[in-house]
Amino acid sequence: MRKFNVILLAACLAVLSSCSGDDTVARSTVTVDISGLERLENGAQYQAWISDGVDLTPLGRFTDVDFPKTFEALTGEVDNATQFFLSVEPGNDSSPAISESILLSGNFVGNAATVDVTQTFGSYTSASGQFVLQTPTDNVSTNENSGLYWYIPSTGQPGLKLPTLPSGWKYEGWVTVPGASGDVNLSTGRFTNVNNADESDPFSLNINPAPDFPGEDFINENVLSAYGVNTLPNLLNKQVFITIQPIFDNSSTGASIAPFVLRPLVGTVTQEAGSGITNTMQINTASFPVGRVTK
Template identity: 85%
Template sequence: MKKINLLLLAVLAIFASCSGDDTVARSTVTIDISGLERLENGAEYQAWISNGAEVISLGRFTDVNFPKSFEALTGDVEGATQFLLSVEPGNDSSTEISQSILLSGDFVGNAATVDVSQNFGSYTSASGQFVLQTPTDNVSTNENSGLYWYVPATGQPGLKLPTLPAGWKYEGWVTVPGASGDVDLSTGRFTNVNNADESDPFSLNINPAPDFPGEDFINENVLSAYGVNTLPNLVGKQVFITIQPIFDNTSSSSSISPFVLRPLVGTVTQEAGSSVTNTMQINTASFPVGRVTRD
């Protein structure tokens, strides 16, 4: 009986050892992405794989040097049908994926092409028109210091953009000279092109603004806090729309800096009072793309 028990224990030990090897077997997932920018305010990128029922973290990173390799359980890697890259708030202890999914793609064999299309859809029909004006004060000599995305002749919105998924908002920007170099000033965040955006810190609010996204850059006290010491003349300046993660660790409804997703860009060519609106161009060629492989 003693010999049988010893033999049984040996068999169980061998079985446990083999089972342990299976559970700790790991495989590699390598990602190679172009077009990303380093995040601010402690935010991080996080890589994930999914089998359709479960999303499994591969790890977080902040630098944008590629390729990068991550290890995960072989069963999880082999069973994955999709790769996802999210933007996560800094100092976040949650183990759940955020709503701000940036890139994704389905595995075909052992590789996946990843881009923004699964999450954001197509921008081939996007367009933008805007005019210069400063309606929120009673001064008529500073009209080149503000812009709004609408068409005054028709009263129609000047932006045509897809509806965003949860976790993201649009934001308008203009680049102006500052005391220490160019400064990106936000016109405010929005999700609906038919309504005003969420903030107007640079306006004076003596009079109402158009009910469309835009901003008067005429509040000298606020401008000086951004290193802009004179009212900016926006003629000739760069204007663009970004898609921003909504959590970007700022307490205000506008961001500190523009995110890498910039679907529309333009240059101000028409001064205030012109019957011709300024137009924007599609900029989706700048969106990040990548390839993910597993072995």
Template identity: 35%
Template sequence: MKKLILAVLAISVFATACSNDDDNTPATAQLTLNLSGLEALGNDFVYEGWLIVDGAPVSTGTFSSVKFPQSFTVDAMQLEEASTFVLSIEPAVDSDPAPAPTKILAGDFSGDMANVSSNGIVADFSAASGTYILATPTDGADNNEFSGVWFLSLETGSPTVGLNLPALSAGWKYEGWAVIDGTPVSTGTFSSASGFDDNASTSMFKGDMGDGPMFPGEDYIQNAPSGLTFPTDLRDATIVVSVEPYPDNSAAPFTLKPLAHQVPATANDHEDLTLGNGPVMSLSGTVSR
């Protein structure tokens, strides 16, 4: 009987060893994100995390909720070997396994923690500044000059660049806004402060006398959005420069807003007005493993 029991035990141990040898399931570990300032992207886009392992991106999964902390189950060895964490904005239906150009947060691991930020991966706005004027050059009239905003300076007597902004990483564009009676209305997107914005020739708001000067800006002359009336008076309105993902499926400003200014009630048209720091100049958070 003892020999029989020993034989059964030996077979059992052998079978268990073989089972373990044949089990190629990789060990997993938890990656935890604790991020602040992100906003919901709507139905067309999602956030996706990436580990940079030996220089190559490895997805940690997608998410839509912006409530944190959130945890993700990932390959333990890849997590241990990762040098950097990156967060990108991706199409909700995405056939491309690689990260999109629109990367919003990044940071290197130090031990089990990575401090991630939008500075660098989007741009660093700590030195951003700018001026703008109120004027309506696209309609030829002089009785509604407070109904247009142009990001330029008239300090020298002639129009010059009004915005001091860093170059953006791929996947991002600037966009100007006038917040009129609580409603943000775009002035158009742009990549350079020294040329026309993207909608200069197609704007539905501008007047019929031309596209205006070769700087970002807008005249709010006609075709006002519901609830507003154009021409308008931008005194007491808030002027904002935001940073937008490109492409962008939202008609509202994105969370990154490096420059802003409430137009003084006593402002004059065709005078330089100074933009200050906006409400959100950077995004940040921590990633732990």
């Protein structure tokens, strides 16, 4: 009987030891410090990940841009991590898989990684932009300053030179105009090919065809008023920019709800319609988010 009690006691201790071990699984922290991000809206979220080169481990999701942020994962996963990724995930997404819209990444050297957009988007050192003001989709000649297109009329060549985007992203053009309650960013439409028209033209009238390049006539007063713009905008001296948008950031109009933080080209309209001179844009990659991750 005594022998049986000893065996029973040993078994109980083993079970208790096993349960205790489950409660004390070793975990380690990963600290993420990023500058240049903007808060996400409309349900979208940032998600941090680490990888050992084969498997991805999710660290956590967030929408705010208060840094640094600290995440926890199993010590083995943290110790074996060779890469860090930051993705943009659509709202109400229950999938455990990473989206195609990977924003930042970097490789760990020792216990630290510098993260930026280079691995995802490559270099923008050769990017450029030229555009002209015109409103070809109607028969009115007095509103030519209310539309813009990224092409060079004298040569018929595209006005944008941009790297091909990876899956998960699209380019989009924007112009900032006065509205009833402050400045309004109006989209010229999303695109992936600078040699073709973009995906939408809600502000145009379509009486006549537009150039087969990205751009828009802002002359449909009914649509403009829905955005709080109550008169045809004169684009002279207004800000124009190109963004890189997550591919899921869309609506039925073929335009994004708001411009994303990645703005590789920016410019100001200095040449009005009919001047025969294109407006030029400047590279803006110094504004791209960068960060440091430590484990």
